[in-house]
Amino acid sequence: MMQKYWALEHPWAHHVDKNSVPSVIAExxxxxxxxVLNGLSMRSDEALxxxxxxxxxxxxxxxxxxxxxxDxxxxxxWNPPASSFLLVVSDWAAVLSESRDDKSLLETTLQEVGSRWAMEAPGRAPFNSLLVTETPSA
Known part of the structure; x- marks a missing residue:
C-alpha cells in the first residue's frame, strides 16, 4: 500500500499522518x-x-x-540523479499559517510537479509529496 507514494500515478501530493512516514520511507x-522539510519553519512565503x-x-x-x-x-x-523523489513536509497544519491563501497554491504546485515528472520529464520519475498531519487521515 505504501508503494503508491513512490508511484507515477496521480495524486502526487498525499495527506498522511506522521505514523505512516517511517513505513513509506522503508519502501x-x-x-x-x-x-524532509520542517513545516514549523514554513509559516510564511519567505520562510517556506x-x-x-x-x-x-x-x-x-x-x-x-x-x-x-x-523551476x-x-x-x-542540481541534485544527484535519483530514481524517485519524495518530499516529506512535517507539521502540515503550520505550513503557510501566516498566509492561508497560498497553502492551496503550494499543494497545487506539488501536484503539478508530480504530474510533470510522471508525464513529461526525460526518463520519467515519480515525484511525490507527503503532507504530514498529527492525526490519521479520515
Whole structure:
C-alpha cells in the first residue's frame, strides 16, 4: 500500500499522518531521494522558500518566489540523479499559517510537479509529496 507514494500515478501530493512516514520511507526504491522539510519553519512565503532551499540544497540562484520554486522542483539536475523523489513536509497544519491563501497554491504546485515528472520529464520519475498531519487521515 505504501508503494503508491513512490508511484507515477496521480495524486502526487498525499495527506498522511506522521505514523505512516517511517513505513513509506522503508519502501523507498533503490536510488530514491527523500527530502524532509520542517513545516514549523514554513509559516510564511519567505520562510517556506528558505526551508525548501535548505532542505533540498537549491542552487544559489534560487529566486525565493513561487515561479523559482516550481523551476527548481521541475529541474533537479542540481541534485544527484535519483530514481524517485519524495518530499516529506512535517507539521502540515503550520505550513503557510501566516498566509492561508497560498497553502492551496503550494499543494497545487506539488501536484503539478508530480504530474510533470510522471508525464513529461526525460526518463520519467515519480515525484511525490507527503503532507504530514498529527492525526490519521479520515
Amino acid at each position: 523507498a526504491p533503490q536510488n530514491a531521494a527523500a527530502f 522558500f528558505v526551508e525548501f532551499a535548505r532542505a533540498m540544497s537549491f542552487p544559489d540562484h534560487f529566486g525565493k518566489n513561487w515561479a523559482a520554486l516550481l 527548481c522542483l521541475e529541474d533537479m539536475t
